[in-house]
Amino acid sequence: MTHASLLRQITDYANRANPYPLYEELRKTPVLHEEEDGPYVISSYWDIESLLHDPRISSDQSNVTAAGEDELSGPEATGLPPSFIRLDPPEHDRLRRMANSSFGPPHRPRRIDSMRGELAEIVTGLIDDFADARQIDVVDRFAYPFPVTVICRLLGVPREDEPRFRALVDPIVAGLDPGSRTSAESMKTAQEARLQLGMYLNGLVEQRAKDPREDMLSDLVNSNGPDGAMTTMEVLSTAVLLLIAGHETTVNLITNGMLTLLRHPRYLQRLRDDPGLSVKIVEELLRYEPPVQLLPQRTCITDIEVRGVTIPKGSRIWLVLAAGNRDPERFHDPDRFDPDREDIQHLGFGSGIHSCFGAPLARLEAQLALAELVRRLDNPRLVEDPPPYRPNAVLRGPRHLNITFDGLR
């Protein structure tokens, strides 16, 4: 395998079902730089971890200079300002803090946990709907509708509008995939979709400004803490971010989870016997099959040295979280799915200031979803292995997961 082709192989759809051997290859060159204006690819656990905490690394695309043609010039150019995921402090901190004040501690310490009952009801409802079936697609019938319903309720977006925003979310998500980015066409589509999604949300936002409810959109519009208020544009880009990130990743976490459990029946059985094991199972899944495989949007604002390689100022840096998660220097027997691991500080949610905003929600959703699926499905079996995957190399997961089962419990 020649190095010159490694990144292409990783983004190549043909390898989507099992990229792990490629990641193993990748780790042999801790700082891989294949092409003149290509990214510097980082794949070992400790290097990724330290770069995620390195204040010389920027998430702000305007810092990409050496990378030449800026293919990331992104959706933001079309009118919606960048969301906090694409900003550095102090703007990042301010926006994230304001968004967080309606989501988590210290202001709303129990918001997520208090949704437990509601989430369980949604899960039960979805599963009850399979009653007559003996074969289902886990993605379409469960892993997708569940987090979508949840994020809609949390934000205050009408669930019925799902077909409308889905048509916009798909091209945006495709635009995050470095594999598809080569086409200017798809980038443009993504930009437009983002703007349209923002416009759709603007309708709701205006309505919430007049008539606030118990949802995050209302909180975002009416935020007025020590940081002041968000501008309307900031509210929109934050809402777009939360809407997309709130389900596009969880669907993969749940689907990868079910697939992995079906491949490891011992743990499936143990989870059925003890729903409490879902906590450990989900943590191990986040290591073993992380829904976000890599972060392709960092750059350095000065020359930095990583493992003796100088990465010049302005270069793009890819942090391959999924490769770091299986780094044998960090985890014992990393290719083994082992929920009994005690030491599991995975990179599944990233780390540092951009570490996943929705992590508490994603964890809870996946724990409930997997424990309940496994408890209710009688003798579930995979129809095909591997299942067909979604094209995206960044947000990786099965497009369909067809399973058969003997009935519902």
Place this chain on the structure above:
Amino acid sequence: MVTDYLDWLRREGRIVIVGASLAGLRAAETLRAEGFAGSLTMIGDEPNEPYDRPPLSKAVLLGKADALHTELPRRREVDAKWRLGVPATGLDMTEKRVRLADGDQVEYDRLLIATGVRARPWPKESEAQLDGVILLRTGGDAAALYRRLKAGPRRVLVIGAGFAGSEVASACREMGLAVTVAERAGAPLVGALGGVIGSVSAELYRENGVDLRTGVMVTGLEGDSVGRVKAAHLSDGSAVETDLVVVSLGSVRNTEWLSGSGLGAGPRGIACDAGCRAFDFRGIVTDDIFVAGDVARSPHALFGYQFLSLEHWGNAVAQAEIAAHNMISSSSDRRPHLWVPAFWSSQFRVNIKSVGVPPMGEQIMITQGSLAERRFVGVYGYQGRVIAAVSFDNTRWLEFYQRQIEVGAPFPVEYPTVDRRPEGRRPVPADFPDPSLPTHGPTVTLSGYSPTDRQLVFVPAH
């Protein structure tokens, strides 16, 4: 054979741990995790199960946690004989025995000392005994303080603006109580973080409505006819009317019980090597006595081999794990305790964290954020290298600075960082008070040789 002895020790040896709190418990758990199957005795003078102290000056005072229920979560079964509520009163190194206050003696093959520190009491004993004069170290102290705060004192006086004093003042304000803080140095936290950061802290105090008096000492406490505190007199001639005084003057190491034992124990703690083995008074390392936690002081390569005494939660855990491992390992398997000091605090809704040894810093640069916004990272430099960093509401970056400390990165910090503002372009003096003039207890003490130490008379042995 040494290995035979170790095998025997691990199988059926007797290990005694004196000090049944954070370091003691974590050491016990590590011993069991590493396969120690012999007898384990935990001796503690407090009657309760091991509990956590950091919440005592934070959540507990706000009523968010129960003072008597901050038990430490157990990592595993330790299967020990617990001797709680009984202080150890002496050590016989030759006979390998610990003497207890109830007259018992406990024999050991390996001993771990983790007796920590206690709060430094108000020096004038009769005043210290006034009703309403309180220290804060134990769960009982915290329960008493909480009860009194709830009762709504007219004004609370905190003596000493170190971390503990600041946290108490912060809790008082959150409860809406009037509070005065008296500090001998020029600002709060200066002993731990220097004057530059101290002035940020002073602003925080004032903004939150604390009556902060700096550059003054409390010279006396005055009681009423029934022995309740009613006022405090300050060195600037002023007086503060108060019915509750919290004395936060730092700490005293719990080593008195070792006097005369021949161990290298004194007011600065118990000296040990990097492997947590205690020194005897002649400076010779022992092989069967180990120390961990607040009571230990050990040399650290990153900080000029100075002996560090750290009153840091994380240090107690890390050192206990190393000590426990080393107690049952042969010399080639032993590990050094080279933890990079790290400490956190929260006060006035600001999360403060430091790594490294700030009091060694000569200069400071604000490399991210700004002092004015009270969200920043400050980096301390010592002789051209990065020696420490502190963050206010910016914790997630500290890992990076910790690595800078570990690799001895150059100071001043020349490279740009995200969120570097104009004020962070140049270093300024960190502004620590003269180390020979102790303020309220800093949480890191450098206790290597200091030219200001003149108490010793050196008599070489022939």
